Amino acid sequence: MNTKVTINRLATGVPGLDTVLGGGLPEFSFNLIAGPPGCGKTTLAHQMMFALATPERPAIYFTVLGEPPLKMLRYQQQFEFFDHDAVNRSVRFINLSEDAMTGELDKVLRRIVEEVTTHSPALVFVDSFRSVVEAHGVTGDAHNRLQQFVQQLGMLMTSWQATTFLIGEYFNETDANPVFTVADGLIWLRQSVERNSMVRKLQIMKMRGQPTQPGLHTFRISTKGLEVFAPALSHTSTAALPGAPRVTMGVSGLDEMMGGGLPRGYSLLVAGPSGSGKSMLAAAFLAEGVRLGETGVFAAFEQQSSQARNPVVAALIASGKVSLIDSRTADLSIDEVMYRVLAEIQRVGASRVVLDSLSGFELALAPTFREDFRESLARLVSALASADVTVLMTSELEDRYTDLRFSPYGTAFMTDAIIVQRYIEVESRLLRVMAVVKVRGSAHTNQLREFTIDAQGIQMADMLTNREGLLGGRPTLVRRLAESLGDPVGLTRDGRLN
Amino acid sequence: MITAWHAIDDALTPVVGSRGLVALYLRALHLTAVDPALAEGGEPARLALNAATTPALLQALIARQSPADAAATGATFLQVFHGLLSSLVGPSLTERLLRAVRTSSPSNAPSQDKLP
Numbered sequence: 083m084n085t086k087v088t089i090n091r092l093a094t095g096v097p098g099l100d101t102v103l104g105g106g107l108p109e110f111s112f113n114l115i116a117g118p119p120g121c122g123k124t125t126l127a128h129q130m131m132f133a134l135a136t137p138e139r140p141a142i143y144f145t146v147l148g149e150p151p152l153k154m155l156r157y158q159q160q161f162e163f164f165d166h167d168a169v170n171r172s173v174r175f176i177n178l179s180e181d182a183m184t185g186e187l188d189k190v191l192r193r194i195v196e197e198v199t200t201h202s203p204a205l206v207f208v209d210s211f212r213s214v215v216e217a218h219g220v221t222g223d224a225h226n227r228l229q230q231f232v233q234q235l236g237m238l239m240t241s242w243q244a245t246t247f248l249i250g251e252y253f254n255e256t257d258a259n260p261v262f263t264v265a266d267g268l269i270w271l272r273q274s275v276e277r278n279s280m281v282r283k284l285q286i287m288k289m290r291g292q293p294t295q296p297g298l299h300t301f302r303i304s305t306k307g308l309e310v311f312a313p314a315l316s317h318t319s320t321a322a323l324p325g326a327p328r329v330t331m332g333v334s335g336l337d338e339m340m341g342g343g344l345p346r347g348y349s350l351l352v353a354g355p356s357g358s359g360k361s362m363l364a365a366a367f368l369a370e371g372v373r374l375g376e377t378g379v380f381a382a383f384e385q386q387s388s389q390a391r392n393p394v395v396a397a398l399i400a401s402g403k404v405s406l407i408d409s410r411t412a413d414l415s416i417d418e419v420m421y422r423v424l425a426e427i428q429r430v431g432a433s434r435v436v437l438d439s440l441s442g443f444e445l446a447l448a449p450t451f452r453e454d455f456r457e458s459l460a461r462l463v464s465a466l467a468s469a470d471v472t473v474l475m476t477s478e479l480e481d482r483y484t485d486l487r488f489s490p491y492g493t494a495f496m497t498d499a500i501i502v503q504r505y506i507e508v509e510s511r512l513l514r515v516m517a518v519v520k521v522r523g524s525a526h527t528n529q530l531r532e533f534t535i536d537a538q539g540i541q542m543a544d545m546l547t548n549r550e551g552l553l554g555g556r557p558t559l560v561r562r563l564a565e566s567l568g569d570p571v572g573l574t575r576d577g578r579l580n
Numbered sequence: 581m582i583t584a585w586h587a588i589d590d591a592l593t594p595v596v597g598s599r600g601l602v603a604l605y606l607r608a609l610h611l612t613a614v615d616p617a618l619a620e621g622g623e624p625a626r627l628a629l630n631a632a633t634t635p636a637l638l639q640a641l642i643a644r645q646s647p648a649d650a651a652a653t654g655a656t657f658l659q660v661f662h663g664l665l666s667s668l669v670g671p672s673l674t675e676r677l678l679r680a681v682r683t684s685s686p687s688n689a690p691s692q693d694k695l696p
Binding site: 151152167 | 593594595596597598599600604668669670672673675676677679680
């Protein structure tokens with residue numbers, strides 16, 4: 083017979099938080115919510131309280147010192163989770179400022195116990211517990227007194243079978259370590275400011291008995307409250323295999339060049355200079371999916387208005403077959419992008435995803451994440467691979483005729499397939515050429531093919547077999563051909579090969 | 581009216597604290613636009629002001645007026661107080677917080693007085 087205690091996990095009602103906590107919040111746990119002013123502690127506490135409290139499982143929210151209760155209520159009710167009907171039914175606000183002002187911690191503790199005994203709450207919040215001690219100039223052994231207070235409170239609340247949250251202002255993690263040791267859980271909120279962007283981050287520094295997700299997790303506060311962007315879990319076992327069924331690209335001739343299309347679940351990088359046709363290829367890829375009855379997600383990171391968007395993509399979005407994620411703000415985190423893209427994939431059941439473009443994506447990330455861009459991109463590619471979608475990413479690439487590069491980030495190795503587009507100059511015209519550089523685990527052509535763009539989209543043409551040096555940008559007639567024309571190589575009228 | 585104030589005190593002091601309630605009380609008195617000297621009860625009364633003394637102060641304020649004026653002042657004061665709280669935390673939460681006041685207070689049924 084199993085005699086171990088079963089610890090229930092409570093759903094916090096904060097999107098993403100339960101995942102970060104490792105499966106919800108342990109019942110009867112004693113938790114601290116800490117962080118500097120304005121980081122969202124009180125909002126987090128309210129959001130959890132309104133989500134968790136029921137008439138059978140009521141909550142008491144003790145306000146001590148600091149934010150006046152009237153102001154707190156005034157502002158918190160702006161959030162959608164604030165339920166007026168729950169007040170005085172499943173949620174009770176109690177002010178302890180009179181008791182706290184006496185400076186006697188025992189008195190505060192007694193009062194809390196009295197109220198808890200009277201109302202039998204299953205959830206107890208104390209906002210803010212630190213002010214209990216500090217507002218009265220307790221010096222010297224402040225840490226000890228605070229620790230004693232917290233310890234006694236923790237003991238009482240756990241015995242009373244109440245899940246408890248103490249909210250307190252702390253500016254750094256080592257500020258009051260003794261207090262932190264008492265708690266079962268420690269949720270740390272912070273704000274990272276760099277240049278003009280501010281990113282909110284949350285860390286579960288401790289949660290007894292829970293496989294929490296380590297590290298800093300970004301979150302956003304909107305009228306809905308907090309939304310935590312838990313890192314997407316990638317499962318390498320679901321990574322696409324070369325033998326997977328092929329996905330057609332929607333450009334006649336391109337599938338043959340790729341050895342029969344792009345293996346399903348692959349990530350494809352389309353690199354090329356501005357205007358070369360990357361977005362056209364992406365549009366064709368999505369349109370082909372829609373033609374076959376699939377749905378897609380188009381994640382736009384370009385700084386352009388919706389009017390300037392590719393008309394094919396705009397029509398697909400308007401038809402509802404392709405879902406748009408428009409991200410132009412400069413304060414995104416990679417986790418937020420992943421969260422939004424994956425949520426949208428799930429919502430519409432997408433099988434094709436376009437990220438247009440990686441260059442815009444980098445700009446949309448908050449400056450604090452840009453240093454980790456390569457790592458972020460690798461995680462994004464991995465997460466999308468786990469989502470069983472075929473991904474096309476565009477990458478703006480300056481044409482350099484001295485070397486052959488596929489991505490400005492050194493990230494080409496992360497993708498399963500690469501198509502490169504370039505401009506070449508022929509007879510005073512800029513022509514476009516395209517090559518399939520890589521399709522992992524699959525045969526593909528090594529041809530460098532000319533292509534044109536017309537009203538119908540991309541039209542593949544033939545190889546320019548009579549020219550060489552295409553990647554140098556200024557191709558020449560092949561030597562054999564030039565000699566047969568009686569035109570010594572390198573001696574044309576304009577001083578170059580034609 | 582004093583009964584109503586006691587009910588308000590019971591409903592709000594736990595939530596906003598004694599000082600919070602006194603602050604609301606003073607603001608409501610000010611907005612009721614009664615004679616300031618009358619309203620504040622003089623300096624000594626103000627100094628001794630806390631949640632426990634406000635009913636007495638309110639009682640004294642009313643006692644100084646004719647019965648008709650006292651009833652009107654009382655009704656206006658409660659109305660103003662209600663409006664003040666609504667402006668701060670919204671009508672919905674005000675209703676919620678003062679629900680007990682409305683159901684328990686006999687002075688909140690003035691319509692009966694007006695009916696023939």
